[in-house]
Amino acid sequence: MSDNPVSNGPATPNAAVLNAGGKEVPLQVRSGSVGPDVIDIRKLYADTGMFTYDPGFTSTASCDSALTYIDGDEGVLLHRGYPIGELAEHSSFMEVSYLLLNGELPAKDELDTFTRTICRHTMLHEQLMQFYRGFRRDAHPMAIMCGVVGALSAFYHDSTDISDPNHRRISSHRLIAKMPTIAAAAFKYSVGQPFVYPDNTLSYTGNFLRMTFGVPAEKYEVIPAVERALDRIFILHADHEQNASTSTVRLAGSSGANPFACIAAGIACLWGPAHGGANEAALNMLREIGTPDKIAHYIERAKDKNDPFRLMGFGHRVYKNYDPRATVMQSTVREVFDALKVTDPVFETALQLEDMALNDDYFREKKLFPNVDFYSGVILSAIGFPTTMFTALFALARTVGWVAQWNEMISDPGQKIGRPRQLYTGPTERAYVPLDKR
Secondary structure, X not given: OOOOXXXXXXXXXXXXXXXXXXXXXXXXXXXXXXXXXXXXXOOHHHHHOOOOOOHHHOOOOOOOOOOEEEEOOOOEEEEOOEEHHHHHHHOOHHHHHHHHHHOOOOOHHHHHHXXXXXXXXOOOOHHHHHHHHHOOOOOOHHHHHHHHHHHXXXXXXXXXXXXXXXXXXXXXXHHHHHHHHHHHHHXXXXXXXXXXXXXXXXXXXXHHHHHHHOEOOEOOOOOHHHHHHHHHHHHHOOOOOOOHHHHHHHHHHHOOOOHHHHHHHHHHHXXXXXXXXXXXXXXXXXXHHOOHHHHHHHHHHHHOOOOOOOOOOEOOOXXXXXXXXXXHHHHHHHHHHHHHOOOOHHHHHHHHHXXXXXXXXXXXXXXXXXXXXXXXXXXXXXXOOOHXXXXXXXXXXXXXXXXXXXXXXXXXXXXXXXXXXXXXXXXXXXXXOOHHHO
């Protein structure tokens, strides 16, 4: 894992000039390796007594990062410079995990060593397995994951010294390795089946499938096409720049919190339906539409501003073009359906809905293209996952991105504790009124 400090980036010869209160304030402009320049406002308050106002931080770069680059207008997603489509087609989740953590694709011996290292950490402390029995059987898997991941620091406190690079490396490996075990156990607990312990002779994804769907009474056979499809889903969800949950992990980490607490914070943020629950919403929408002959009716409803119905799985906060991950997902659905011999009208509805929406002026003008959530829910449902597990799988995959982002932040000598400011709109100072005079 690379512990090189993250550069603040070179300053461009150009400077922006802000007119504030009759005073001209020069602001340095910085350039990254690709993407928009940024205006450095770190001294703005000291120079002007003013803050910037940016709800949602949509125009604010909160950090330097060399991990992931997104160009939403062009539909580009790069991990360490590699296009997501190429990684999904040719790579594996373990290889992408190594890439995100270390900055370069591994040689074969490096990948073998990394994979063996992750395999050594797949089991959970046995007392931690008893932790599950404190939850109700109908507890949401994300509620269980928040609690169990947060509790890891109570069991693995030998790797919580964030100032020690070796501790950071070990805790990172532990989190990546144990997340499939934690997620699979959450599923098993919800359906009343015994926990299945890891089998480290299997791949990372094959092991997770066995722990989720295997039972002690019979041998579980991993279906290669399903294993590959799920591995692809993990790759597509591994990291996605400074989204809400990643920003949460960085913000928690900026206080010096241990890595297990930081990842638990990321899971809690991901649980929100506007973030990690979108694929479940898209699948529910497709089920509501039901059959292709009803699509036109629902498209007209989606255009009606007075109708609460919305086409879920279309459009994205960042992508204003076709989500590059959705392209991979569309072909993967067919592979899974063929392997499992599944016939599902939901998939045919999805295909025709996408085609009709892409050829509709309303959706083209508003740049409402299918995103990764449009198809991933269909795939996960076909494999056998209930909708309650969708976000848990997202958290499993995103853990490597969270860990890589957390490591990058801790290694940056310029990082500071996160402390956003506000535009105060409450009462001005006033005197306290005793209780008997109110």
